[in-house]
Amino acid sequence: MTFFYISDDLENDIRRCIQSWERQDRITITGVTVEGQIKDLTGTVQTIDRDASRGLGRSWRVVIRD
Numbered sequence: 027m028t029f030f031y032i033s034d035d036l037e038n039d040i041r042r043c044i045q046s047w048e049r050q051d052r053i054t055i056t057g058v059t060v061e062g063q064i065k066d067l068t069g070t071v072q073t074i075d076r077d078a079s080r081g082l083g084r085s086w087r088v089v090i091r092d
Contacts, residue, residue: 027091030057030067031084043088046071058083068092
């Protein structure tokens, strides 16, 4: 499992993550890893949660399983 972050500015990506979580469908999405690297990640979203206090570009934390 991989943790990554997406921004509030990316509404389409947020919707795709929520749909992946609800339907347990695989997606490929670009996000920022915990280490700050921008990566394309593929898998099924396990959790998605919002916390605006995390800072710019990290409002949504997503856990994806390969």
